[in-house]
Amino acid sequence: MPDALRRFKSEIFQALANPTRIAIVELLSEREISAGELIAKLGMEQTNVSQHLAVLRARQIVVNRKVGSQVFYSLRDPVILEVLAPMRRYFHQHLKEALSILDEIEKAPVESGE
Amino acid sequence: MPDALRRFKSEIFQALANPTRIAIVELLSEREISAGELIAKLGMEQTNVSQHLAVLRARQIVVNRKVGSQVFYSLRDPVILEVLAPMRRYFHQHLKEALSILDEIEKAPVESGE
């Protein structure tokens, strides 16, 4: 695969490589939401959320629609959700492992030297 | 969804948010490959590839197996490929758009000022 394609692909991953932006995409998976409502739901700085939206816009993950002074955001292409779906399965599995490791650590005898 | 889970998820995306690491995962999708062969195929600095492998290891995307002085890498969980698959569909679609825009630019009359 040519390098240009890999760069293109990695840019899309990068758009999702941030907890806030993942939260935004997940919120938008159900329905169109205004910038203001996103800010409220995320409980973050207006300016910061706006910048994350700019990133998602630049990568064309989301599109927007102005209604008066409000701006409504939605996913441009629901196929992006099909990327998130197997990811969910993937991390659930790994999270289970991570948790069970934590479990073992907690159950381990204290005098073992950890 | 709790923030910790989003952070966990975004870390996996971040592991894939780099052209070289995508190349590595794609190479490993077929079979186990040694570090040396990966370096050769990628045509990059040994030290750099090794660092990218460290990132993929830290995120547990890959696992390794030592054989003598060589180290063979493979995907820990093929489910990761199911994340890449819909991504392929997604970016193909968008790439088509991007290319058709390029097409239009090239076909556009020169005297239009571009």
Add this chain to the structure above:
DNA sequence: TTGACATATGAGAAAAAGCGAATATTCTGA
């Protein structure tokens, strides 16, 4: 037009990622 609201943009600081050079580690074979 003015004031208030909703949203976007820009600048600058801090943190993280990426890279190459040098160095360390581990293994093998003589």
Add this chain to the structure above:
DNA sequence: TCAGAATATTCGCTTTTTCTCATATGTCAA
């Protein structure tokens, strides 16, 4: 044990990301 091969790690340096503060833009209602 020593030399050399394969791989990993550390260190500076540059670039990118993320955040906050300040400011700009656009819209509505009075």
